[in-house]
Amino acid sequence: MSTAVTSPPSRLALYLDLIRWDRPAGWLLLLWPTLSALWIAADGFPGWHLVAVFVLGTILMRSAGCAVNDVADREFDRHVERTAHRPVTRGALPVPEALAVGAALALVAFALVLSTNPPTVLLSFAALAIAIAYPYAKRVVSMPQAVLGVAFSFGIPMAFAAVLGGSDRSLAAVADAVPPHAWALLLSNLFWVLAYDTEYAMVDRDDDLKIGIQTSAITLGRHDVAAVMAFYAIHLVSWAAIGLSLGLGAWFLAGAAVAAAQVPWHWTLIRARRRDGCFKAFRLNHWIGFALFAGTALDLALR
Template identity: 65%
Template sequence: MPTSSLAPSSLAMRLHNYLDLIRWSRPAGWLLLLWPTLSALWLAANGFPGWHLLLVFTAGTVLMRSAGCCVNDVADREFDRHVQRTSERPITSGRTSVKEALMVALVLTLVAFALVLTTNAKTVYWSFFAVAITVLYPYTKRFFSMPQAVLGLAFSIGIPMAFTAVRQQVPAEVWWLLAGNLFWVIAYDTEYAMVDRDDDLKIGIKTSAITLGRWDVAGIMACYALLLLCWAWGLRSYQLGWPFHLALALAVLQIGWHGWLIRTRERNRCFRAFTQNHWIGFTLFAGIAVALALR
């Protein structure tokens, strides 16, 4: 009798810990993945891609980002206890075991894979690479001076997958989109790394914020500029017209605001800049979607 009365409370606490593990209350992470993926999906389909692919890529993005959080926290559990911002994460604080976290990651990945199986063989092949790079990324912080570049690759795989799902091929413009998105990830994740730079230096983790040193702000702004240049050049053949040009202009304004926020390198301002990055992605997606809808 006492056991059954405690079970609902225990189950609710476990569910709360799992949701905390996958950052459910912080959607900015999966939005950063979603907007470039949807941009690619709209471009590949020359407009609305249909409800099936929209569901597959939206749900798949959320699921894989959540699985990535689990893997990241398992890999970083010994480091996280020494960083003020991450010391209370479920694994580090002991609220969730490593085995549980890996099981959650496996279940989420299998559900995402089931969704990909409803597309085509080429998209399925790309999904294996997506899983591999997701697992690899957390460990690159130990030996690679710019792990943000690896994260950029992981956060860009949805772009070629969107094209293979619609066209069963990867046209040349995809590589421009992928390169631009990779630079964008380096920009916003360097802002994120600036928040923890002092702690990361103490524990020996490698990040772009540490590697760039006093050139961190300049490096971030250069990466933002490369995002816009790559996308503008790569999409020139689509002739997207004024909606996309307006989106680029609005993105420039947002990037200028980010530069203003991070110029002092204060933790709170850098973190705020990171959390607002998804609006840049949304702006570019909106410009593409409106341009294609007006044709």
């Protein structure tokens, strides 16, 4: 009886696995609040150039972040059921090659940013620094999800800068281009990230306890489910309040209501703390962000 021989994956297949190409939930979670901010800053459709820059830039930077994260966590990931087969962790992709892929993607994203304006370019350096810092945060802080929250929300001030910024290259120009409500939206979005990334951390809690890393799921302990619900509530209430203060109306509130209607379903998925339920809740979070964006875009288009 002959035994079929499985050929090793191609380099392209390994690169696509490295950047989680078949798992778009990650970049969608980044994309929807960024696009919401872009529409709010422009008071409507911001133009195809900025839409293309932020959509492609989001995909590229999330992909680059995956490469950095896998290199940083390769020793941890081999002890975690969900991540043990990632290409860097299992040795299919050398560390220098994975970093080169990440750097190439980040450079393409930076080239896109260069087509905007100096305040956005300056903010992109801060965004990059936070993205690189996140994988190491779990070694020193008890809730590294808060660091991820800043990283995954930084497209919001960048969107405002891209719309409102001018040609001045000073830090004062950045402050002028990013109004206070943009930072308020970032803070609000941070609580959404805390909600969905705590769900994500709940998937790996048993493995993370064994290897000694820190996550919000471990820090919150038996209060994890209640905390996730509270994070969702803070995000949705504050996001709605900010939108109303900016003059958004019925369609915006309808989008927020559709987003809020999904939260009880998330509770049913995570309340038993099973891996499959928590992971499903995380993966489907982008529909909350989509509902908020759709309400925002419709409200601005139909006013």
